Structure formats: structure tokens, C-alpha cells
Amino acid sequence: MAVIFDSVTFSYHSTLIFKDLSLVFEQGRSYALLGKSGIGKSTLLTLIKGNQLPQAGTIRYTAPSVIELVFQEYRLFPWQTVYQAVEMPLKIQKVNKAQRQKRVMECLSTLSLTSVKNHYPRQLSGGQKQRVAMARGLITAPDFLLLDEPTSSLDQETKEQAQDLIYQAHQHNQNGLIFVTHDAEEAACLGQTILLMTSKGVEVIDSPLDFSKQRRDTPAFDRFALMLKQRLRGGAQ
Structure with missing residues (x-):
């Protein structure tokens, strides 16, 4: 099962958020939506969920699907x-x-x-x-679980524990995981594919890391997280 964006354009009031965006989200894979505040990360989640519709292009689901969106505010x-x-x-x-x-x-x-x-x-x-x-x-x-900044309000120790739980739940359920973050290390930790969102558009980066429980404790993790930080700042490629 997959969610397919085909040349999607979306504006909020007079602000263009996405133009001709084409992406594929596959069930069983994890995706980090990495970018600064206001760049459209949460909007992308609401489009996947179907809470908002694009002004142009199409969003297709290759099979009937259950998609759950967990908001940042918890809403308990x-x-x-x-x-x-x-x-x-x-x-x-x-x-x-x-x-x-x-x-x-x-x-x-x-x-x-x-x-x-x-x-x-x-x-x-x-x-x-x-x-x-x-x-x-x-x-x-759900076939896809959407998380909007799931660890943003947590201290560092609790954040890492929550990340481990998110990883374990994803491995256990084998659903699609799509989460919003502005933290490059979290993107490197939990994302098999990183969608780097900037004012220039969306760059798709496949993680070079072994998607294992110990990935955070390797030099390769530090290098990859640093590269994502540099890309996010618009620095060295």
C-alpha cells in the first residue's frame, strides 16, 4: 500500500506551500519531515490524512487504508x-x-x-x-501513523526513550511512519527516508544508516545527523 502525491499544489490563503510536489510514501517505511517552523511540514500530514485537499494535482491511495494522525497537543x-x-x-x-x-x-x-x-x-x-x-x-x-512533532515538548532523556518506543512500535507493526520534526538528530534516528523541506522545495534523502536499535551509537549516525543539520541551515552539501 502506498500514498502517492502527483504534482500536488497547495496554498494557504495567498501563501504557496507546495507546487507540483510528487512523492511516494510506502507502507512499512519511516519518513522524517525535517524543516524549520512554518515550512509546511504539518500541512503535508493533513494532506496525507485527507483533512485538506490540494488545489491542483492528486493524492492517491493504492488500496483502502487506515491513516491515523497524532497531534502535537496530545488532545487527551x-x-x-x-x-x-x-x-x-x-x-x-x-x-x-x-x-x-x-x-x-x-x-x-x-x-x-x-x-x-x-x-x-x-x-x-x-x-x-x-x-x-x-x-x-x-x-x-493503521496502515500509516502520522506524528506531528512527537517529542518536541520532552526533555532529552525522555525524548530518547520516546524515540526508542516509536522505533519499537514501528518495527512491531510494520506500518508506514511519517513524522514531523525540526531536529536533525531525531530525523537521522527514526527516518529511513528524510524529506528535507526548505524554501527551495523538498529534497528526498535516503538514510545510509542500518535501521537498527543501536544506530544512534555509531560514528556514521553522527556524520549523517551533521550533514542533515548543514543541509537544513543551507550550508555544505
Whole structure:
């Protein structure tokens, strides 16, 4: 399954965001949308999700698909426990109670949330809220999971833990992962393909790194992250 952008043009009010953009997003692969604020990264997610439509060109899906978008703000309801928040999409799909319980508990276990399943948002840390939002996106087993700056509000240690969980969930589910970031190291860590978005357009960069759990601890990772930082600043190629 794939999402195909064919000569897509999109403007917001009088501002041109994309012009004749052609891209292919494949299920099972991870994509980092890397760029500075205001360049159109989140807009690209909403176009993939179908929340907005292009003014020209087409966006095609090669098969019927489930696409979940997890927003940066988490959007957790204060009256729902962690369990209830993750269960909600399955209730909407009318999944029976026994299957809901099985799938919710498996998802909570995968994201290390079992111990806080009865907690409310006010009782959670920022990292836990981020994982609950991601669990709610993963519970429907989507073909593509879209994450809008999933670690931007976390401290460095919690950020790395969250990145590891995102990696593990992607490896376990083998869905398409498309995430927005302005952090070159995060793009290098989680992206098999990096879409470097600048005022000049979108540059597609395939990662040279082995997509393994230990990739962050290699000299090749440091070199690749540095190269992405330089490209992002418009420096050496």
C-alpha cells in the first residue's frame, strides 16, 4: 500500500506551500519531515490524512487504508483514564468488548503504560501523555501513523526513550511512519527516508544508516545527523 502525491499544489490563503510536489510514501517505511517552523511540514500530514485537499494535482491511495494522525497537543480528554482513551477508537469501530480489552492491554504493554492504565491526564508526565496519544493512534492498527512533532515538548532523556518506543512500535507493526520534526538528530534516528523541506522545495534523502536499535551509537549516525543539520541551515552539501 502506498500514498502517492502527483504534482500536488497547495496554498494557504495567498501563501504557496507546495507546487507540483510528487512523492511516494510506502507502507512499512519511516519518513522524517525535517524543516524549520512554518515550512509546511504539518500541512503535508493533513494532506496525507485527507483533512485538506490540494488545489491542483492528486493524492492517491493504492488500496483502502487506515491513516491515523497524532497531534502535537496530545488532545487527551481530562475525564478519560489512559485505558479509556486508548479504547475509544475501538468503541467507535464497534469492536466487541473482549477484543477491545485484549488489544488495549497489548498496546499499553508495548508502550510501557500498563502501570498507569487507570490514571487521568493530570496524573501523567509529558512522556506518558505522548505515549498515550501514540497508543490511541496505534490501536486501530493503521496502515500509516502520522506524528506531528512527537517529542518536541520532552526533555532529552525522555525524548530518547520516546524515540526508542516509536522505533519499537514501528518495527512491531510494520506500518508506514511519517513524522514531523525540526531536529536533525531525531530525523537521522527514526527516518529511513528524510524529506528535507526548505524554501527551495523538498529534497528526498535516503538514510545510509542500518535501521537498527543501536544506530544512534555509531560514528556514521553522527556524520549523517551533521550533514542533515548543514543541509537544513543551507550550508555544505
